Amino acid sequence: MYFGKVRKPVSSRVPPNQNVTTAFPVLHYGNVPYYSDMQEWSLKVFGEVEKELSLSYDEVMNLPQTEYKNDIHCVTGWSKLDNVWKGISAAELAKIAGVKEAAKFVILHAEEGWTTNLPIDDFLKETSMLAHTHNGETLTPEHGFPLRAVIPHLYFWKSAKWVRGIEFSESDKTGFWEKNGYHNYGDPFKEQRFSWD
Structure with missing residues (x-):
């Protein structure tokens, strides 16, 4: 399924x-x-869920697939427009695991x-996904192969590369860059780059 949107003018x-x-940029x-062996890779979905998952690469690739076109914005100051990603919608993974009402955050x-x-x-937005393909090409290792998050409405550090686990949590748990001075939320249109922004 492809979710296209009427594109706004580039300036906006x-x-x-x-x-x-x-x-x-990498x-x-x-x-x-x-x-070297994808049998060694797995994706875990755990925390505040009805059914914890441990999915192999083949199982992930056999889930319902979606495509989405979007713009991405890096906290270092670059934006790349009209990216087409293919992968699994974040909402689909949440549905399979049966996320509990207690879950308020995703790590x-x-x-x-x-x-x-x-x-x-933010994780469950229509535009949020776990992607394995960018612009028709399988992700390279440098860009997150085999699976990376794509959360395009936030600065791109929130779109973690090399995802191995999705934790649904009742409480917020700051991540690596957030502990090191980056903003806890990261809205690019509000320039929420650092904790003091």
């Missing part, structure tokens, strides 16, 4: 103090994971213990 799509690029903390767990946090309503 680019947040303050962002520069549009056609490149796809920014991350820590090592880039490379998987994304990535390789090397990296985490980021967001309110559950």
Whole structure:
């Protein structure tokens, strides 16, 4: 299924103090994971859910797939417009796991213990997904293969690469960059870059 939207003029799509690029810059903390055997990879969905999940790569790829076109905005100042992502909608994963009413936040767990946090309503937005493909190409390891979050309405550090776990939580738990001075929410149109913004 493809969810397209009538596009706004570029000037209204680019947040303050962002520069549009056609490149796809690579920014991350820590090592880039490379998987020689996808049998070693799994995605866990846990916390405030009726049914905890541990999904293999093949099981993830066999879930209902969706495509979405959006713009992304990095806290370092670049924006990339009209990205087409393919993957699993965040709401679909939540439905399969049966998220409990007690869940108010989502903590994304990535390789090397990296985490980021967001309110559950942001995770469940129609535009939020777990993507394996960008603009028709399988994600490269540098961009998050085999699975990365895409939460396009927030600064792109909230779109964790190399996702291995999705935790539904009753309480907020600040992630790596949030503990190191980044804003807890990260709305690019409000320039919520740092904790003091």
